[in-house]
Amino acid sequence: MSRLTGWISGIVAAAAMLVGATGCGTGGGPGSPTADRAAAADRAGLGAVAGIVSDVEPSVVTILVGNELGSGIVYRADGVIVTNQHVIAQVSGGKAEVAFADGRRVAGRVQAADEISDIAVVKVNRTGLPAATFRKDLPQVGELAVAIGSPLGFENSVTAGIISGVNRNLPVSGQQGGQGRPLVDLIQTDAAISPGNSGGALLDSQGRVVGINEAYIPPSTGASSLGFAIPSATAVDAVEQLLRTGTVKHAFVGVQLATLTSAIAERLGLDVRAGALVLAVVRGGPAGKAGVLPGDVIRSFNGKSVASAGEFSARLREVSPGDMVTLGVHRDGRDHTVQVRVSDRPG
Numbered sequence: 001m002s003r004l005t006g007w008i009s010g011i012v013a014a015a016a017m018l019v020g021a022t023g024c025g026t027g028g029g030p031g032s033p034t035a036d037r038a039a040a041a042d043r044a045g046l047g048a049v050a051g052i053v054s055d056v057e058p059s060v061v062t063i064l065v066g067n068e069l070g071s072g073i074v075y076r077a078d079g080v081i082v083t084n085q086h087v088i089a090q091v092s093g094g095k096a097e098v099a100f101a102d103g104r105r106v107a108g109r110v111q112a113a114d115e116i117s118d119i120a121v122v123k124v125n126r127t128g129l130p131a132a133t134f135r136k137d138l139p140q141v142g143e144l145a146v147a148i149g150s151p152l153g154f155e156n157s158v159t160a161g162i163i164s165g166v167n168r169n170l171p172v173s174g175q176q177g178g179q180g181r182p183l184v185d186l187i188q189t190d191a192a193i194s195p196g197n198s199g200g201a202l203l204d205s206q207g208r209v210v211g212i213n214e215a216y217i218p219p220s221t222g223a224s225s226l227g228f229a230i231p232s233a234t235a236v237d238a239v240e241q242l243l244r245t246g247t248v249k250h251a252f253v254g255v256q257l258a259t260l261t262s263a264i265a266e267r268l269g270l271d272v273r274a275g276a277l278v279l280a281v282v283r284g285g286p287a288g289k290a291g292v293l294p295g296d297v298i299r300s301f302n303g304k305s306v307a308s309a310g311e312f313s314a315r316l317r318e319v320s321p322g323d324m325v326t327l328g329v330h331r332d333g334r335d336h337t338v339q340v341r342v343s344d345r346p347g
Contacts (some may be wrong), residue, residue: 049160052146052207059132060201062099062150063108063122065091071200072098072122073151073209075239077131079124082239084115084230086216088120098124100168101156112242116250116345118183118214118230119238132201134232135208138310139163139187145190147227149200149213161191161225163210167257168308169227170215185313187211187227190237193227202229211235233310237317250345251316251323253292254285257309260297272330275299276312290340292329298334300328316342 001329059074070087074080081098088096088110098108106124113120139145143163151157160343165188167183189202193216200212211229239246260277275297281288292298298306301315319325321344329336 019319023331033084040223046146048205049146049158049169052205053148054141055207056128056132056201056203057156058101060101060156062155063087063199064097069150069153069196070198071213071283072197073212074129074131075121075134077127077129079106079129080111080239081241082235083120083122084212085118085120087199088113088122089298095110096122098122100129104172106332108305112240112246113240114248115229117234117238118249119212119235119242121239121242132207134236135204135210135235136236137259138166138231138233138308138313139204139210141165143210144205145189145191145210146203146215147197147200147229148190148203149192149193149197151192151194151196153196158198159192161189164188164190164226165167166231166259167313168219168228169256183215183228184336185231186214187231188278189227189229190225191227192225193229198225208232231313233314233317244289249320251321251343252285252345253287253316253325253340253344254282255292255298256280256286257298257312259308261312270297270330271333272297272299274307275311275330276306286343287327287338290327290338292327292338292340293331295331297330298327298329302326 003040037145061072063070063072065088070082072081075082091110094110096103096108106126108122108124111123113119141163145161147159147165168186168188169188170183176201193213197213200213201209202213204210209232211231212235214230216225217226238248256279257276260275262273265273278294278296280294281292300306300310304315306312319342321342323342325340325342327338327340329338
């Protein structure tokens with residue numbers, strides 16, 4: 001068994017222990033304190049979702065392109081809307097129609113789009129719109145997730161679940177709703193996502209946008225509730241670049257990361273308790289060429305501390321393709337410095 005395989009098995013075992021401690025054992029039958037608490041939590045969760053929907057629904061729109069449709073989110077009150085690039089890929093003359101939750105439909109124009117990030121900006125001639133709030137940090141696995149969009153034309157449909165994973169990479173095979181290309185650094189959710197949800201909002205318990213609904217793996221592949229979203233920080237960075245220059249630069253190092261927690265570190269026998277744990281390295285990518293290995297813990301980026309996978313992504317957004325960056329890496333009980341030449345993300 002490789003070191004990484006053993007560590008991943010350790011993470012799975014640790015998660016199983018936690019589930020067994022909290023969800024199994026005696027005292028959990030109907031009418032028990034455990035069951036009563038669970039029922040109360042369910043009722044509170046339903047109320048929370050209703051409140052979130054009431055607050056955010058006016059910020060979610062339907063985008064119509066010919067006979068096709070998708071979803072979008074009001075980004076700025078002056079008529080700037082964010083959606084997926086693949087939603088507007090078939091526009092003619094840059095024109096699309098935007099339907100709002102208040103029933104109004106207005107003409108929209110695609111202002112800029114980027115295929116690699118799958119983000120596009122649509123502008124409408126309407127002001128005073130209810131702009132959504134975009135969360136800056138990655139959500140934690142297990143958080144509430146609420147998806148709002150227009151699946152199959154059912155406008156402002158709502159589904160709910162949890163955040164199932166972060167920093168997911170989705171290969172071309174099996175995916176539906178994307179551009180037929182690899183998708184990287186995504187949020188995974190079990191909140192149902194269907195055709196037409198693309199470009200809509202994935203929300204947290206405070207009604208903040210944590211992701212732009214992007215793709216799903218269809219049931220025909222044997223999948224169940226496997227949906228994916230672009231993290232809001234990634235989307236905001238792309239939108240701001242599109243508004244400034246009409247293009248997006250994509251810094252890429254080629255690693256798949258997970259946030260190292262104290263519990264995981266203890267389970268894996270590590271002597272550090274925070275950082276970005278390298279789960280996989282892209283063969284031939286910048287990090288791989290520089291000697292980064294699966295199982296490494298990235299602790300700093302250009303001298304700035306890295307305490308999580310989200311912080312690493314934030315540091316990466318501060319640099320450009322071609323830049324040389326310095327990573328502080330912990331490996332086998334020792335600290336190392338690795339120089340990585342950042343590249344542009346493969347298309």
